[in-house]
Structure formats: structure tokens, C-alpha cells
Amino acid sequence: MVKRVISCLFVIGILLLTVLSAKADEGEPFKMYTTAYHHGEITASGVPVRRGICAVKREWMGLTAVVYAYNPDGSIGDLLGYWECLDTGFGGDADGDGVGSIEAGKVIDMYFPTLEECQEWMEQTGGKVYVQLVDAEG
Secondary structure (H helix, E strand, O other): OHHHHHHHHHHHHHHHHHHHHHHOOEEOOEEEEEEEOOOOOOOOOEEEEOEEEEEEOOHHOOEEEEEEEOOOOOEEEEEEEEEEEEEEOOOOOOOOOOOOOOOOOOOEEEOOOOOOHHHHHHHHHHEEEEEEEEEOOO
């Protein structure tokens, strides 16, 4: 009987850790690399591309990304905006493991309608931002 109770507690503990680790992405802002794209017509979620959408790892789809500047000293800067996580992608495979940078959750890719706006984003951010994922609509 004691072994059965211990086994049940172990299984409950594993399930609890799984749930908590899935929620670990939400909450506090964390550092990320950022890129920008201006191509495509339909997102992975099925909605047309538009300003205010970003591509993220699949598990973050449906969340909202609150994006802050990354200050030169590494601190969190000003609010840059809100993006709906409605697209996903591969991104570059910098380490050769077959997993892309977006797919791995290392990069957030912001949609802008023009190449010029993409270039402005990259100049403004230097390719680094802080992201806070929240469960909220647009």
C-alpha cells in the first residue's frame, strides 16, 4: 500500500512539474533575439499577416508578447509594443541541431508590411529585446 501511495505521489509530482514548466514562459520579461519579416500572406494560425503579429515557437501561439527595449547595460528599457503570437516559423539553425531559432524559442520574429520597417526595427532594437508573454487578446 505504501509503495502505491509513493508511486501516485511521484506521478502527481511529475505532472505538476510538467504543468509548471509549461507556464514558465509566461510571466516575467526575458531576453530574446528579434528579427523582422515582411513576406507571406497567411500566418500559421490561419489569419492574414498584418502589423502586430509575430512568429514564435509553436507552444506560445495564442499568447500576447509584450516587448520592451534591451538597454545597452542589459536592463529592460521602454515598452516597444504588443504583438499577437499568431505565426510560427523555423528561423536559422545556428548550432546545426536541426531546430530553428524561432522553433526553439530563441528568436521572436515581428511582422511589418515593408522591408523599410523591418530594417528600422532591427536598427531600433539591435536584434535584442525583452519579451513578456501574457495570456491576453491583442
